[in-house]
Amino acid sequence: MVSITPLRILALGFAIAAALVPRSAAADETCNSPYMANLIKGQEDFVYVWTLGVEGLGDGQDKLVTVDVNPASKTYGKVVASVSVGERGEAHHMGFTDDRRFLWAGGLSSNKIHVFDVAADPAKPKLTKTITNLGDKSGWLGPHTFYALPGRMLVGNLSNVKDKGGVTGMAVYNNKGDFVSSVPMPATDGGDGYGYDIAINPSRNALLTSSFAGYKNYMRPLGELIKDGEAMKNFGNTMVMWDLKALKPKQVLAVPGGPLEIRWSLAKGDNWAITAAALTSKLWLVKQDKDKKWVAKEVATIGDPSKIPLPVDISIRADGKGLWVNTFMDGKTRYFDLTDPEAPKQTYELATGKQVNMISQSWDGKRVYITSSLLANWDKGGADNEQFIRGFAWDGKALKPAFEVDFNKEKLGRAHHMKLGTAKLRPA
């Protein structure tokens, strides 16, 4: 126990009194739920990579791959653990529980949610539970976004078990994995019923969702899909602002072209979110107008939309002043200056792979991680089907390669979503 002197008592007292002023929540490494504890604001030790199994490659199963990313470690840039889940079910995204003890990872085709314990031994996650009742309990299919609520997980889905189209909803589970409730995406009053990402701003009681496509589209080979005019109509064109407490839709916003990842600015006093529309290659800003109504506004173009660069993931700086954008088709990583979120300006780009999908940055923005896989049937073929995680250092001017793990060579699979891990959990 720390010895307590009168001066220390005074200092602690003032610190506590200052901190007790209610304030909006900070968020985790720039994109996670604001309810998450144990932020990693220093050097992360691991990157967990949710990886799609590939038939004939290694064990062919979906797996959680742990990569050591601490430069001070002897195994820096190496795979230190891999946990297979016993199936190949279109591994896609994942999210931590609010206490960062468990990592939930979804299968878009199996409709299963795999729960990994990452607290007992952060270097060697353990599969502790697989939730299989999402379809039965909610009717939804394709668990995509795992967004921590206090003591619960809010699961954003892509499809439904009935017709496997894009009409879907969200499901709530408690942290033990028991189903709590479900809520449909709005399909009237301008809503298309589609779903994708979830992002919360607690200080405004605001839950924002985006929309993509159903199982029938995301499981279809991309080359075949884009030739099917009718199927191409079945993509989301809306975002929805919800009353977070009530879990009721308040406003449907028209955002054409499949608005995907959502990032709220974490800067104190900011009250806006940004997203990228995949098919139209545009950045959209969502903010309140002077009457407190939420408005979605197109604010920038990503690459040449006529070439369909397909922006697939974005990562916002902790101070809200910059945004990374990965475009899958041209394999480029772009940086946008967000000093004026109404007019983002691209200031840098680099081809970081023949196909790139997810991008994550450390809290301080100095380290950037990129993976390669989008969907099993959408990834490129032949030599263009690179599968990797690549780590970069960012000095504000250029990305400098730091390490790479070749997931094909290591017989792991298709590298998709990433979450950062720490060997030393911080106080809540």
Added chain:
Amino acid sequence: MTFAGKLASAALLALAFPALAHPGAVATSPLEFTPPAAGTYELPPIQSVPEGEVLDASGYFRPFADYTRGRITLLGLVYTRCVDAEGCPRATWAFSAVRNLLRTAPQLARRVRLVTLSFDPVHDDHQAVAAYGQRVRGRRDGAEWHFLTTRSRRALAPILDGLGQDLRVAADSSAIPGTEEFTHTLKAFLIDSEGRVREIYSTGYLMPQMIVNDIRTLAREISRSR
């Protein structure tokens, strides 16, 4: 608890909660949004409150259910030595603020209990939690506020596990029981009269006005079901 420890805790709390020197004066900041009206939304049951045995501030062993059933309960877990500004002191501040807000609705306040349970039974014996309660409770009138502990860590474990409350010893802390520094996610649990958790609040969500709104929502649900 040693005299020096009591003195230190009292000084810390007095500095951290200047309002507690003037009972009823715990202030809350205005919300930056208009919350949904009480009773217009659902609070689906999240989980059941576990069984267990607790030790009250008078030193009597009681079933945990005595404090989690029969009334709308706001339950928080703290340890009295905690100095993490985003942890226990924040929870206690929120409880004080909720109790203060409930004074404007005395009929509702009578249907509500606040419970603060220590997760440090080695240090926080019944006398320690009683002393803590005396320091932070403020005015006697208002919603009940109970301060509890447990016989041992073994008795506490199933309660923490059942609630899903994480608790770890900080990596750089002393390892001596009763003196170590804990790490935990701040959580407060809103429990209905049947012992079901209906809402969970953590740091970014600990808004006293919203908690009172949720309490009103549960109270109306009970009234409707009668």
